[in-house]
Amino acid sequence: MSKPFLSLQNLTKRFQAPKGGEALTVFENVNLGIEKGEFVCIIGHSGCGKSTILNILAGLDEPTEGAVIMNGKEVSGPSLDRGIVFQNYSLLPWLSALKNVTFAVQARYKSWSKKQVHDHSMKYLEMVGLAGGAELRKPSQLSGGMRQRVSIARAFAIQPELLLLDEPFGALDALTRGSIQDELIRIWSGSDQTVFMITHDVDEAILLADRILLMTNGPYARVAESVQVDIPRPRERANIIHHSDYYDIRNHLVEFLATRSKALAGKQEEGTPSEPSIVRFGAHGVVSGPKDNRKPATSPVE
Amino acid sequence: MLASLNARALVLSLVLLAVFLGLWEAASPKQQLAGELTEYELLMGGAEPKAAVPPPSDVIAKAWEELSNPFYDAGPNDKGIGIQIGYSLYRVLSGYFLAAAIAIPVGFLIGMSPLMYKALDPFIQVLRPISPLAWMPLALFVIQDSQASAIFVIFICSIWPMLINTAFGVAGVRKDWVNVARTHELGPLKTAWIVILPAAAPTILTGMRISIGIAWLVIVAAEMLVGGTGIGYYVWNEWNNLDLTSVVFSILMIGVVGMLLDTAFAYCARLVQYQE
Ligand SMILES: Nc1ncnc2c1ncn2[C@@H]1O[C@H](COP(=O)(O)OP(=O)(O)O)[C@@H](O)[C@H]1O
Ligand SMILES: [Mg+2]
Numbered sequence: 001m002s003k004p005f006l007s008l009q010n011l012t013k014r015f016q017a018p019k020g021g022e023a024l025t026v027f028e029n030v031n032l033g034i035e036k037g038e039f040v041c042i043i044g045h046s047g048c049g050k051s052t053i054l055n056i057l058a059g060l061d062e063p064t065e066g067a068v069i070m071n072g073k074e075v076s077g078p079s080l081d082r083g084i085v086f087q088n089y090s091l092l093p094w095l096s097a098l099k100n101v102t103f104a105v106q107a108r109y110k111s112w113s114k115k116q117v118h119d120h121s122m123k124y125l126e127m128v129g130l131a132g133g134a135e136l137r138k139p140s141q142l143s144g145g146m147r148q149r150v151s152i153a154r155a156f157a158i159q160p161e162l163l164l165l166d167e168p169f170g171a172l173d174a175l176t177r178g179s180i181q182d183e184l185i186r187i188w189s190g191s192d193q194t195v196f197m198i199t200h201d202v203d204e205a206i207l208l209a210d211r212i213l214l215m216t217n218g219p220y221a222r223v224a225e226s227v228q229v230d231i232p233r234p235r236e237r238a239n240i241i242h243h244s245d246y247y248d249i250r251n252h253l254v255e256f257l258a259t260r261s262k263a264l265a266g267k268q269e270e271g272t273p274s275e276p277s278i279v280r281f282g283a284h285g286v287v288s289g290p291k292d293n294r295k296p297a298t299s300p301v302e
Numbered sequence: 303m304l305a306s307l308n309a310r311a312l313v314l315s316l317v318l319l320a321v322f323l324g325l326w327e328a329a330s331p332k333q334q335l336a337g338e339l340t341e342y343e344l345l346m347g348g349a350e351p352k353a354a355v356p357p358p359s360d361v362i363a364k365a366w367e368e369l370s371n372p373f374y375d376a377g378p379n380d381k382g383i384g385i386q387i388g389y390s391l392y393r394v395l396s397g398y399f400l401a402a403a404i405a406i407p408v409g410f411l412i413g414m415s416p417l418m419y420k421a422l423d424p425f426i427q428v429l430r431p432i433s434p435l436a437w438m439p440l441a442l443f444v445i446q447d448s449q450a451s452a453i454f455v456i457f458i459c460s461i462w463p464m465l466i467n468t469a470f471g472v473a474g475v476r477k478d479w480v481n482v483a484r485t486h487e488l489g490p491l492k493t494a495w496i497v498i499l500p501a502a503a504p505t506i507l508t509g510m511r512i513s514i515g516i517a518w519l520v521i522v523a524a525e526m527l528v529g530g531t532g533i534g535y536y537v538w539n540e541w542n543n544l545d546l547t548s549v550v551f552s553i554l555m556i557g558v559v560g561m562l563l564d565t566a567f568a569y570c571a572r573l574v575q576y577q578e
Pocket of ligand 2: 050051052087166
């Protein structure tokens with residue numbers, strides 16, 4: 001079996017309590033593999049440790065135990081191969097929107113001329129709908145949604161192998177959100193980029209992801225299930241709801257968030273599998289039978 | 303009538319100024335003519351021109367005279383106000399920029415490194431409250447030059463606010479912004495230049511503005527001690543000449559120059575200000 005592009009091996013994160021007290025174990029023994037080119041969403045309640053995982057993948061934070069391997073190399077420290085859209089945008093407030101992108105592009109493509117850097121940055125800003133003067137404004141003069149778009153343009157413009165998105169569309173209105181989701185899918189499908197995205201939005205996850213990871217509540221959170229989304233692409237917002245798998249998947253996700261995220265929470269006993277169980281629907285034949293009897297089938301770990 | 307707040311404030315300022323000058327003028331004792339003096343006053347020496355706080359009209363006349371020819375130089379004890387202020391500014395700015403050249407890099411270092419912060423903190427805490435003029439004897443003895451000693455005193459008084467504010471500003475740069483630098487693999491110099499310096503600039507500029515204010519306060523006292531040239535010496539010299547009109551005029555000039563320095567730094571501070 002070939003090694004996946006990105007693998008999380010026995011990842012554990014504990015935060016030391018301020019004074020003496022017991023350390024907070026956010027998650028323990030997380031094992032995951034993500035293939036090159038995959039689009040993976042992770043869903044879980046607030047505070048379960050999604051951002052913590054993402055920060056470790058980014059190399060900004062270190063796991064207490066375990067390791068992240070990307071391309072056969074252990075992740076140690078941040079890199080331009082991993083682009084990040086932070087939950088709070090993290091734009092530099094003293095730079096214009098354009099400069100917030102150009103400095104990143106310049107850092108990525110050191111040999112490029114000023115003009116190349118500018119044109120490349122503008123291309124991505126236009127892609128997220130920020131042009132025609134708005135790019136010259138400072139972040140404080142932009143709305144939350146516009147700031148988020150600058151931050152997205154910055155991450156995309158450096159064309160990283162792995163895109164890490166922390167609730168990137170949270171601050172956007174439905175219309176903008178839709179158009180940027182489309183843009184994200186367009187950019188992603190035209191490249192061999194891998195995407196790891198945190199979201200709260202079940203429909204967004206089904207629309208975008210190849211696979212949806214479900215995280216239980218913390219502390220001792222786990223990635224309990226990995227739901228395969230086999231709805232063919234390109235997926236249209238308007239049509240996807242007519243796909244036979246759509247509501248099966250959606251109900252499964254909603255039900256997980258409503259009940260099982262809590263039920264499965266807490267410290268696991270030694271020896272329980274530390275990899276998420278894989279859940280599939282529909283065409284792949286694992287689920288069949290009368291609707292009232294519908295239970296997600298779980299297949300053994302690959 | 304709906305005048306803007308600024309316009310109304312200006313009018314009020316002018317009224318207050320006029321009232322103040324009027325009261326001052328009225329309160330100033332007129333030099334009486336000798337013929338009107340009583341015998342008693344004559345005996346008491348009242349015929350001598352008495353040193354008194356001059357009325358504003360005299361000060362304005364003096365200002366007009368001085369400012370119409372500020373750069374004349376008629377020997378060590380008689381130089382134009384422009385030349386005196388020039389000397390003071392030269393000392394203040396050389397001591398000040400020398401201090402900035404040390405305080406800002408060292409402040410950066412302290413702000414970046416908690417170890418250096420803790421190690422240097424006791425020294426800063428002890429040295430900072432020392433009155434700059436207390437250094438004067440030591441400076442005169444070690445440097446053996448009164449001009450350089452004055453510059454040293456400016457240096458030592460302006461270094462602390464800049465050092466502390468730089469360290470404070472650098473240490474307080476938001477972690478998110480440092481993470482932006484890290485994820486873009488910026489080296490230490492680029493991180494300092496692209497992220498830390500602009501992020502800390504408003505705090506650093508605040509320190510620089512406090513420093514220039516202190517430096518201008520201290521130079522007057524320092525020049526009274528070292529003598530020779532400068533606006534501080536000028537005040538003291540005119541006092542010795544009992545020329546109170548010149549004393550009042552130079553006090554006003556000290557205020558005006560101080561205000562201009564502060565305005566210049568406030569302007570620079572606005573340039574680096576950003577809104578989160
Ligand atoms: N630097 C930190 N120190 C201590 N606890 C932290 C720190 N960062 C996060 N936590 C805790 O870890 C848990 C997971 O946080 P986070 O990953 O931000 O959750 P989310 O899934 O909402 O992104 C939370 O309980 C949070 O309080
Ligand atoms: Mg989060």
